[in-house]
Amino acid sequence: MPNSMIETQNLSISYWSKNKRIEALHDVSLSINAGEFVTLIGPSGCGKSTLLNVIAGLISPGTEVQGTFNTSGIKQIGYLFQKQTLLPWRTVLDNVTAPLEIRGVSRTEGRRKALALLEKYGLSGFEHSFPRELSGGMQQRVLLIRTLIYEPDVVLLDEPLSSLDAQTRALLQDEFLRLWRDTGCTFLLVTHDLDEAIALSQRVFLLSSRPGTIVKEFEINLPKDRSAIAIRTDSQFQTIQREMWSDLTKQVLQQQDQGFALFQR
Ligand SMILES: Nc1ncnc2c1ncn2[C@@H]1O[C@H](COP(=O)(O)OP(=O)(O)OP(=O)(O)O)[C@@H](O)[C@H]1O
Numbered sequence: 001m002p003n004s005m006i007e008t009q010n011l012s013i014s015y016w017s018k019n020k021r022i023e024a025l026h027d028v029s030l031s032i033n034a035g036e037f038v039t040l041i042g043p044s045g046c047g048k049s050t051l052l053n054v055i056a057g058l059i060s061p062g063t064e065v066q067g068t069f070n071t072s073g074i075k076q077i078g079y080l081f082q083k084q085t086l087l088p089w090r091t092v093l094d095n096v097t098a099p100l101e102i103r104g105v106s107r108t109e110g111r112r113k114a115l116a117l118l119e120k121y122g123l124s125g126f127e128h129s130f131p132r133e134l135s136g137g138m139q140q141r142v143l144l145i146r147t148l149i150y151e152p153d154v155v156l157l158d159e160p161l162s163s164l165d166a167q168t169r170a171l172l173q174d175e176f177l178r179l180w181r182d183t184g185c186t187f188l189l190v191t192h193d194l195d196e197a198i199a200l201s202q203r204v205f206l207l208s209s210r211p212g213t214i215v216k217e218f219e220i221n222l223p224k225d226r227s228a229i230a231i232r233t234d235s236q237f238q239t240i241q242r243e244m245w246s247d248l249t250k251q252v253l254q255q256q257d258q259g260f261a262l263f264q265r
Pocket residue numbers: 015016017022023024043044045046047048049050051060210
Protein backbone atom coordinates (compact mmCIF):
# COMPACT_ATOMS: atom_id res chain seq x y z
CA MET A 1 0.00 0.00 0.00
CA PRO A 2 1.48 3.41 -0.86
CA ASN A 3 1.64 5.73 2.15
CA SER A 4 -0.46 8.85 1.83
CA MET A 5 1.54 11.94 2.74
CA ILE A 6 -1.02 14.65 2.12
CA GLU A 7 -4.71 14.07 2.55
CA THR A 8 -7.71 16.39 2.49
CA GLN A 9 -11.30 15.35 3.20
CA ASN A 10 -14.17 17.60 2.10
CA LEU A 11 -11.92 20.59 2.62
CA SER A 12 -13.50 24.02 2.14
CA ILE A 13 -11.58 27.24 2.71
CA SER A 14 -13.09 30.73 2.90
CA TYR A 15 -11.49 34.13 3.37
CA TRP A 16 -13.11 37.24 4.77
CA SER A 17 -12.41 40.44 2.90
CA LYS A 18 -14.22 43.77 3.57
CA ASN A 19 -16.95 41.88 5.47
CA LYS A 20 -17.53 39.60 2.49
CA ARG A 21 -16.95 35.87 2.61
CA ILE A 22 -14.94 34.53 -0.33
CA GLU A 23 -15.06 30.77 -0.66
CA ALA A 24 -11.79 29.81 -2.34
CA LEU A 25 -12.04 26.02 -2.14
CA HIS A 26 -15.08 23.81 -1.82
CA ASP A 27 -15.28 20.18 -0.74
CA VAL A 28 -11.81 19.15 -1.91
CA SER A 29 -10.86 15.55 -1.17
CA LEU A 30 -7.52 14.29 -2.38
CA SER A 31 -4.68 12.08 -1.34
CA ILE A 32 -1.04 12.33 -2.43
CA ASN A 33 1.45 9.55 -1.81
CA ALA A 34 5.09 9.88 -0.85
CA GLY A 35 7.29 10.26 -3.91
CA GLU A 36 4.52 11.25 -6.33
CA PHE A 37 4.63 14.17 -8.78
CA VAL A 38 1.18 15.76 -8.72
CA THR A 39 -0.01 18.94 -10.42
CA LEU A 40 -2.98 21.25 -9.86
CA ILE A 41 -4.47 23.10 -12.81
CA GLY A 42 -7.59 25.25 -13.08
CA PRO A 43 -8.86 28.72 -13.99
CA SER A 44 -7.25 31.77 -12.46
CA GLY A 45 -8.40 32.41 -8.88
CA CYS A 46 -9.82 28.92 -8.34
CA GLY A 47 -7.86 28.35 -5.14
CA LYS A 48 -4.72 26.50 -6.30
CA SER A 49 -2.31 28.64 -4.23
CA THR A 50 -4.73 28.44 -1.31
CA LEU A 51 -4.43 24.66 -1.36
CA LEU A 52 -0.62 24.84 -1.40
CA ASN A 53 -0.72 27.31 1.51
CA VAL A 54 -2.96 25.00 3.52
CA ILE A 55 -0.54 22.11 2.93
CA ALA A 56 2.39 24.34 3.94
CA GLY A 57 0.55 25.33 7.13
CA LEU A 58 0.29 28.96 6.03
CA ILE A 59 -3.32 29.73 6.84
CA SER A 60 -3.82 33.31 7.93
CA PRO A 61 -5.91 34.10 11.03
CA GLY A 62 -9.59 34.57 10.26
CA THR A 63 -9.57 32.05 7.42
CA GLU A 64 -12.45 29.59 7.71
CA VAL A 65 -11.54 25.92 7.39
CA GLN A 66 -14.19 23.23 7.04
CA GLY A 67 -13.46 19.54 6.56
CA THR A 68 -10.07 18.11 7.42
CA PHE A 69 -6.54 17.90 6.14
CA ASN A 70 -3.69 15.70 7.28
CA THR A 71 -0.08 16.48 6.48
CA SER A 72 1.45 14.67 9.44
CA GLY A 73 3.51 12.45 7.11
CA ILE A 74 5.57 15.48 6.06
CA LYS A 75 8.85 16.12 7.89
CA GLN A 76 10.19 19.09 5.96
CA ILE A 77 8.54 21.27 3.30
CA GLY A 78 10.28 23.16 0.52
CA TYR A 79 8.11 25.92 -0.98
CA LEU A 80 8.95 27.87 -4.12
CA PHE A 81 6.45 30.72 -4.26
CA GLN A 82 5.20 32.62 -7.26
CA LYS A 83 7.49 35.61 -7.96
CA GLN A 84 10.03 34.56 -5.33
CA THR A 85 13.41 36.19 -5.81
CA LEU A 86 16.96 35.74 -4.58
CA LEU A 87 18.49 38.13 -2.05
CA PRO A 88 20.15 40.68 -4.39
CA TRP A 89 22.89 41.65 -1.94
CA ARG A 90 24.10 38.07 -1.49
CA THR A 91 26.15 35.92 -3.86
CA VAL A 92 24.73 32.70 -5.31
CA LEU A 93 26.58 30.68 -2.68
CA ASP A 94 25.36 32.84 0.19
CA ASN A 95 21.81 32.71 -1.14
CA VAL A 96 21.88 28.93 -1.23
CA THR A 97 23.31 28.60 2.29
CA ALA A 98 20.79 31.05 3.82
CA PRO A 99 18.19 28.43 4.90
CA LEU A 100 20.93 26.42 6.64
CA GLU A 101 22.23 29.52 8.46
CA ILE A 102 18.70 30.07 9.79
CA ARG A 103 18.70 26.47 11.03
CA GLY A 104 22.04 26.96 12.78
CA VAL A 105 24.09 24.66 10.52
CA SER A 106 27.81 25.53 10.59
CA ARG A 107 29.16 27.73 7.79
CA THR A 108 31.64 25.04 6.67
CA GLU A 109 28.94 22.38 6.43
CA GLY A 110 26.51 24.77 4.70
CA ARG A 111 29.10 25.73 2.09
CA ARG A 112 30.06 22.10 1.49
CA LYS A 113 26.45 21.14 0.79
CA ALA A 114 25.77 24.23 -1.33
CA LEU A 115 28.87 23.77 -3.50
CA ALA A 116 28.02 20.12 -4.14
CA LEU A 117 24.48 21.03 -5.25
CA LEU A 118 25.63 23.95 -7.38
CA GLU A 119 28.05 21.65 -9.15
CA LYS A 120 25.47 18.90 -9.61
CA TYR A 121 22.97 21.30 -11.17
CA GLY A 122 25.36 23.05 -13.55
CA LEU A 123 26.11 26.25 -11.64
CA SER A 124 29.80 25.73 -10.93
CA GLY A 125 31.71 28.90 -11.66
CA PHE A 126 28.80 31.12 -10.58
CA GLU A 127 29.16 30.62 -6.82
CA HIS A 128 30.45 34.15 -6.29
CA SER A 129 28.19 35.88 -8.81
CA PHE A 130 25.35 38.11 -7.69
CA PRO A 131 21.76 37.36 -8.82
CA ARG A 132 21.76 40.33 -11.24
CA GLU A 133 24.63 38.66 -13.14
CA LEU A 134 22.58 35.52 -13.85
CA SER A 135 19.94 34.81 -16.49
CA GLY A 136 16.32 34.29 -15.37
CA GLY A 137 16.62 30.53 -15.81
CA MET A 138 19.83 30.39 -13.74
CA GLN A 139 18.22 32.44 -10.98
CA GLN A 140 15.30 30.03 -10.93
CA ARG A 141 17.69 27.09 -10.69
CA VAL A 142 19.45 28.74 -7.73
CA LEU A 143 16.06 29.25 -6.05
CA LEU A 144 15.30 25.59 -6.54
CA ILE A 145 18.66 24.54 -5.10
CA ARG A 146 18.04 26.85 -2.14
CA THR A 147 14.71 25.08 -1.62
CA LEU A 148 16.36 21.66 -1.76
CA ILE A 149 19.35 22.34 0.46
CA TYR A 150 17.59 21.45 3.68
CA GLU A 151 16.42 18.16 2.16
CA PRO A 152 12.64 18.55 2.18
CA ASP A 153 10.51 15.48 1.60
CA VAL A 154 7.80 17.57 -0.10
CA VAL A 155 8.45 20.36 -2.61
CA LEU A 156 5.60 22.78 -3.33
CA LEU A 157 6.01 24.75 -6.56
CA ASP A 158 3.63 27.61 -7.34
CA GLU A 159 4.03 28.54 -11.02
CA PRO A 160 7.82 28.53 -10.67
CA LEU A 161 8.52 28.92 -14.39
CA SER A 162 5.81 31.37 -15.42
CA SER A 163 8.17 34.33 -15.92
CA LEU A 164 10.60 32.47 -18.20
CA ASP A 165 10.80 32.18 -21.99
CA ALA A 166 9.63 28.94 -23.62
CA GLN A 167 13.13 27.56 -24.24
CA THR A 168 14.42 28.14 -20.70
CA ARG A 169 11.16 26.79 -19.34
CA ALA A 170 11.54 23.55 -21.27
CA LEU A 171 15.11 23.08 -20.01
CA LEU A 172 14.06 23.67 -16.43
CA GLN A 173 11.14 21.28 -16.77
CA ASP A 174 13.71 18.59 -17.55
CA GLU A 175 15.63 19.74 -14.48
CA PHE A 176 12.50 19.29 -12.34
CA LEU A 177 12.07 15.73 -13.62
CA ARG A 178 15.71 14.99 -12.85
CA LEU A 179 15.40 16.44 -9.35
CA TRP A 180 12.27 14.44 -8.71
CA ARG A 181 13.96 11.21 -9.81
CA ASP A 182 17.20 11.99 -7.91
CA THR A 183 15.67 13.05 -4.61
CA GLY A 184 12.60 10.81 -4.35
CA CYS A 185 10.75 13.87 -2.96
CA THR A 186 7.03 14.38 -3.38
CA PHE A 187 6.43 17.25 -5.84
CA LEU A 188 3.23 19.28 -5.88
CA LEU A 189 3.12 21.80 -8.70
CA VAL A 190 0.65 24.55 -9.63
CA THR A 191 0.76 25.66 -13.24
CA HIS A 192 -1.34 27.26 -15.97
CA ASP A 193 0.67 25.42 -18.61
CA LEU A 194 -1.10 22.17 -19.51
CA ASP A 195 1.88 20.81 -21.47
CA GLU A 196 4.04 21.36 -18.40
CA ALA A 197 1.49 19.56 -16.23
CA ILE A 198 1.41 16.50 -18.51
CA ALA A 199 5.16 16.46 -19.20
CA LEU A 200 6.05 16.41 -15.51
CA SER A 201 3.31 14.72 -13.54
CA GLN A 202 2.03 11.31 -12.64
CA ARG A 203 -1.38 12.74 -11.75
CA VAL A 204 -3.08 16.03 -12.52
CA PHE A 205 -6.10 17.43 -10.66
CA LEU A 206 -8.31 19.85 -12.57
CA LEU A 207 -10.10 22.32 -10.33
CA SER A 208 -13.33 24.11 -11.25
CA SER A 209 -13.66 27.89 -11.31
CA ARG A 210 -13.94 29.44 -7.82
CA PRO A 211 -14.81 28.01 -5.41
CA GLY A 212 -12.37 25.38 -6.60
CA THR A 213 -13.47 21.81 -6.39
CA ILE A 214 -11.90 18.82 -8.09
CA VAL A 215 -13.72 18.14 -11.34
CA LYS A 216 -11.33 15.60 -12.81
CA GLU A 217 -8.22 13.58 -12.05
CA PHE A 218 -5.91 12.63 -14.92
CA GLU A 219 -3.55 9.66 -14.58
CA ILE A 220 -0.40 10.21 -16.66
CA ASN A 221 1.22 6.86 -17.29
CA LEU A 222 4.29 8.10 -19.14
CA PRO A 223 7.78 6.71 -18.34
CA LYS A 224 9.38 8.25 -15.27
CA ASP A 225 12.68 8.79 -17.08
CA ARG A 226 11.04 10.78 -19.89
CA SER A 227 12.33 13.97 -21.42
CA ALA A 228 9.92 16.86 -20.78
CA ILE A 229 10.59 18.10 -24.31
CA ALA A 230 10.60 14.88 -26.36
CA ILE A 231 7.49 13.48 -24.63
CA ARG A 232 5.32 16.14 -26.31
CA THR A 233 5.30 14.13 -29.55
CA ASP A 234 4.06 10.99 -27.78
CA SER A 235 0.52 10.03 -28.85
CA GLN A 236 -0.62 9.41 -25.25
CA PHE A 237 0.62 12.89 -24.30
CA GLN A 238 -1.37 14.43 -27.14
CA THR A 239 -4.56 12.54 -26.29
CA ILE A 240 -4.41 13.71 -22.67
CA GLN A 241 -3.60 17.24 -23.82
CA ARG A 242 -6.74 17.43 -26.01
CA GLU A 243 -8.92 16.07 -23.21
CA MET A 244 -7.41 18.46 -20.66
CA TRP A 245 -7.82 21.51 -22.89
CA SER A 246 -11.45 20.66 -23.53
CA ASP A 247 -12.18 20.19 -19.79
CA LEU A 248 -10.30 23.33 -18.76
CA THR A 249 -12.01 25.42 -21.44
CA LYS A 250 -15.40 24.39 -20.01
CA GLN A 251 -14.32 25.63 -16.58
CA VAL A 252 -12.98 28.93 -17.92
CA LEU A 253 -16.16 29.56 -19.96
CA GLN A 254 -18.26 28.78 -16.90
CA GLN A 255 -16.23 31.34 -14.95
CA GLN A 256 -16.80 33.94 -17.68
CA ASP A 257 -20.56 33.23 -17.67
CA GLN A 258 -20.64 33.69 -13.89
CA GLY A 259 -18.78 36.98 -14.26
CA PHE A 260 -21.15 38.13 -17.00
CA ALA A 261 -24.23 37.22 -14.91
CA LEU A 262 -22.80 39.21 -12.01
CA PHE A 263 -22.12 42.16 -14.33
CA GLN A 264 -25.73 42.06 -15.65
CA ARG A 265 -27.26 42.20 -12.16
N1 LIG B 1 -5.61 36.28 1.96
C1 LIG B 1 -6.71 36.40 1.21
N2 LIG B 1 -7.74 37.18 1.60
C2 LIG B 1 -8.86 37.31 0.84
N3 LIG B 1 -9.05 36.65 -0.33
C3 LIG B 1 -8.05 35.85 -0.76
C4 LIG B 1 -6.84 35.69 -0.03
N4 LIG B 1 -6.02 34.82 -0.71
C5 LIG B 1 -6.72 34.48 -1.81
N5 LIG B 1 -7.93 35.09 -1.84
C6 LIG B 1 -8.96 34.90 -2.88
O1 LIG B 1 -9.24 33.52 -2.93
C7 LIG B 1 -9.42 33.10 -4.29
C8 LIG B 1 -8.42 32.00 -4.61
O2 LIG B 1 -7.11 32.58 -4.66
P1 LIG B 1 -5.80 31.72 -5.00
O3 LIG B 1 -4.66 32.66 -5.04
O4 LIG B 1 -5.74 30.56 -4.10
O5 LIG B 1 -6.18 31.22 -6.49
P2 LIG B 1 -5.23 30.64 -7.65
O6 LIG B 1 -6.01 29.56 -8.33
O7 LIG B 1 -3.90 30.28 -7.11
O8 LIG B 1 -5.11 31.93 -8.59
P3 LIG B 1 -4.08 32.23 -9.82
O9 LIG B 1 -4.17 31.07 -10.74
O10 LIG B 1 -4.63 33.48 -10.43
O11 LIG B 1 -2.72 32.41 -9.20
C9 LIG B 1 -9.28 34.36 -5.13
O12 LIG B 1 -10.57 34.88 -5.39
C10 LIG B 1 -8.48 35.31 -4.24
O13 LIG B 1 -8.78 36.64 -4.53
